[in-house]
Amino acid sequence: MSKPLRMGNTPQSQASDDGAVSNSEVSADVRSSHVSANPSQLNDIDTALEELMTTIAGERSAASFACGGTIPISKTDTNDGANATPTSPLVKVYWSLQEEINARKVILPLDHTSADSSPAALKQLVSDCSPATFGRGNEDILDPSYRQAGKMEPANFTTTFHPADFRIITLIERILLPSVSDHTENSLMGRAIFAELYKLNVYSGPSGFFRSHVDTPRSVRQVGSLVVCLPAAFKGGNLLVRHQGKEIDFDWAPTSAIAIQWAAFYSDCSHEIKTVTEGERLTLTYNLYVTEPEHAVTVIPSSLVEPWTLPLYGQLNALFHNSQFFPNGGVLGIYCAHAYAHTSEDASINLPRTLKGSDLVFYSVLDALGATVEILPVLGHRKDNYYWDTDCESEDGELIGTGLHAHRKSCFSTESHSLNDIVCDEWPHERVTGITWLTGQKHWEEALSYIAYGNQSTISTRYSAAAIFAAIPNWEERSST
């Protein structure tokens, strides 16, 4: 195989937001679906629906500038991820101001059963906070007419609550990340949200508040903020988040004593906290960053998982260092053990990024050892009609796609063309011999459909299996690296 391995095609970029719909397409359906209303109601509904369409189709979608949720506290349940509605155990906060040796502790919500769960413990935490400033330009300002709150730095406290345990970060990725950049960029780069704990804040009744502001971005990669409201009773203190003329009102007071509540929003949203009239509104704030784009081929960043820790590494490394193993180079192949939609439109975006289990290990280890690794489809030998063109199978070797092709639908028929010609024209491939296969085919996807001519015409389909190929350099090259 003379350097047959190359990366697949990059598909065309897609619409900027998932599910975006064109206004004109939807309007017709919408109008015909409310014929019994009176004309003025119709106008109102039409206007509302048009606004809705604009919201949904919006570039940086106004439909998804904020999101939030509630996690009830349960004294007995553990969060094992099995429940659809997860609950949180009591939240412990430990803190220590610099000179102190022993950490102090409060258990929330207060249930008065121990000193750690008493109002005095919470009061201690509040009094150990220092006045919270806010950013204006490049300065940190202390202005009680703009913000009345206490703060503690992450260096001085720790908590048993972690947003990732409740899949909050995953949800934020799914809701807010798609609008940060377009779909193709997000999928291609394997972007993720990273939450950095920024502050513990307390807004105390009867006068804690924070006037309308936009958070100061801590880096160009910051896309938003996450606020987690710990379970402690308070009244007032609504968080209002605004974006493009829309406002979301997070009213956490009614369940403040029995649940953790959270909100996340984009960095460019202005927001404010209304006055806390009673109690303590205790929050953890996090800066949300979008992670550095991963190089499309770096499936496992070796800075995060060292390839030598993967069990397959030892075996393959020994082979690489053996002069008898492929002295003149060669190609190892495994058919993927897991099913991937490798003939879907965005297959070449999603693979190899979404490889799993042994496929991921094989790919990463060989990549780390210096092989050229690629995922390509192999056309199956399935014969599903009488007029099968035997030419197609008479030659040696595998029909390997030149890239991860989307399922092709040919309008050619075997009445006028040989199947060989149809495959050659419609499914770009190379015929490759000499692959050392380590596994057999497991999963098939529709690769090429065409019109098969028999007693009557039918649509016939050939299937492909995704395989990982590793081109191993010859011994001379291997021994010199």
Ligand SMILES: O=C(O)CCC(=O)C(=O)O
């Ligand atoms: O506590 C909140 O709800 C928001 C806090 C906030 O806006 C901030 O810390 O910048």
Ligand SMILES: [Fe+2]
């Ligand atoms: Fe803020």
